[in-house]
Amino acid sequence: MMRLVxxxxxxxxxxxxxxxxxxxxxxxxxxxxxxxxVHAGVDIRRNHMKQLLHQRDETMYKGxxxxxxxxxxxxxxxxxxxxxxxxxxxxxxxxFCRVCHDYVAVRVDCFECHASTPDTDLAAGGQQ
Amino acid sequence: xxNCPTSTSRRKFLNAASVLGAGIVVAPGxxxxxxxxxxxxxxxxxxxxxxxxxxxxxxCTPDCSACVTACxxxxxxxxxxxxxxDPQWIRKVDLRDRKSGRxxxxxxxCQHCDEPPCVDVCPTGAxxxxxxxxxxxxxxxxxxxxxxxxxxxxxxxxxxxxxxxNQKSYSPRGKGTVESCTFCVHRIxxxxxxxCVEACHKDGNGAMTFGDLKDPESDISKKLVAHGGSxxxxxxxxxxxxxYQGV
Numbered sequence: 001m002m003r004l005v006x007x008x009x010x011x012x013x014x015x016x017x018x019x020x021x022x023x024x025x026x027x028x029x030x031x032x033x034x035x036x037x038v039h040a041g042v043d044i045r046r047n048h049m050k051q052l053l054h055q056r057d058e059t060m061y062k063g064x065x066x067x068x069x070x071x072x073x074x075x076x077x078x079x080x081x082x083x084x085x086x087x088x089x090x091x092x093x094x095x096f097c098r099v100c101h102d103y104v105a106v107r108v109d110c111f112e113c114h115a116s117t118p119d120t121d122l123a124a125g126g127q128q
Numbered sequence: 129x130x131n132c133p134t135s136t137s138r139r140k141f142l143n144a145a146s147v148l149g150a151g152i153v154v155a156p157g158x159x160x161x162x163x164x165x166x167x168x169x170x171x172x173x174x175x176x177x178x179x180x181x182x183x184x185x186x187x188c189t190p191d192c193s194a195c196v197t198a199c200x201x202x203x204x205x206x207x208x209x210x211x212x213x214d215p216q217w218i219r220k221v222d223l224r225d226r227k228s229g230r231x232x233x234x235x236x237x238c239q240h241c242d243e244p245p246c247v248d249v250c251p252t253g254a255x256x257x258x259x260x261x262x263x264x265x266x267x268x269x270x271x272x273x274x275x276x277x278x279x280x281x282x283x284x285x286x287x288x289x290x291x292x293x294n295q296k297s298y299s300p301r302g303k304g305t306v307e308s309c310t311f312c313v314h315r316i317x318x319x320x321x322x323x324c325v326e327a328c329h330k331d332g333n334g335a336m337t338f339g340d341l342k343d344p345e346s347d348i349s350k351k352l353v354a355h356g357g358s359x360x361x362x363x364x365x366x367x368x369x370x371x372y373q374g375v
Binding site: 056059060061062063064065066069071072112113114115118119 | 169170171172173256258259260264266267268291292294295296297300301302303305313317
């Protein structure tokens with residue numbers, strides 16, 4: 001009996017590190033450029049979805065949206081460049097929305113309709 | 129103010145300059161008027177404005193489709209050479225009077241009705257009319273049932289059958305939703321003219337006039353007062369924002 005417990009414990013120990021190795025690595029959040037003050041007073045990490053939902057209705061029904069409140073505003077500062085120097089689209093796992101959403105296994109469907117790359121290339125010296 | 133003798137003349141100059149600036153020159157000799165100052169997204173749209181479009185069919189010719197091309201380019205409406213299912217926000221219609229044989233050509237798009245049947249039948253509330261009279265689809269809540277397409281007497285709406293790519297940032301469109309002419313709401317909100325109207329003046333025959341129907345001083349209102357304008361299927365009582373002359 002003790003031998004069985006010993007074997008079982010051995011198996012558990014052997015399996016432990018193997019499982020840890022297969023864990024999804026914590027995402028490396030890409031650095032943004034531009035002015036971070038636009039997020040003042042909003043906990044973006046926790047509440048960005050509420051912010052987007054609120055702004056979506058404000059824009060759709062009332063026509064209210066300033067530069068920073070547009071989805072384009074997010075993309076302008078947070079765009080990740082690919083090897084060709086251009087901002088990557090949502091098809092690329094390096095897209096700043098996907099980096100975290102892939103990690104938490106949440107699929108967003110924003111970019112089935114919306115453009116996922118910025119119109120203005122801040123990194124290339126474009127004006128916001 | 130009293131210690132600043134130049135302020136009055138300065139104000140006069142600024143007023144004159146702003147009046148000059150109100151006209152938009154689209155081509156030498158052609159100036160567009162009647163567009164309200166840009167809201168630039170900081171104030172909500174208001175029912176004090178009702179956007180409308182006047183088409184002078186006597187100027188429109190069957191061989192010109194500048195408006196259709198401009199619309200496709202502006203909103204990146206890609207087709208797949210399948211006329212039955214390709215998106216179509218604006219189309220040219222040629223008419224012929226059976227008795228007189230008189231022919232006319234005119235563009236037909238969403239008529240932005242004051243009493244839009246598409247809004248009446250929409251089961252989710254996705255079809256809606258903005259305060260300034262623009263009828264839109266909130267694609268976030270559109271389920272693609274296409275009831276609005278059946279309700280529209282103008283066949284103005286399209287269903288997106290295919291996956292869309294390279295959408296314009298100002299014109300999101302995606303498979304499984306219904307779409308139609310937005311009066312180029314992204315342009316209107318920054319004080320510009322719809323793409324079709326701009327193209328009609330630049331590359332076409334200058335048959336389209338866009339403006340505020342509630343402003344008696346706007347170009348469109350003046351033209352409607354002077355020469356009248358008919359509504360397509362006016363008998364339905366939907367009060368479209370798009371009016372036609374010379375039909």
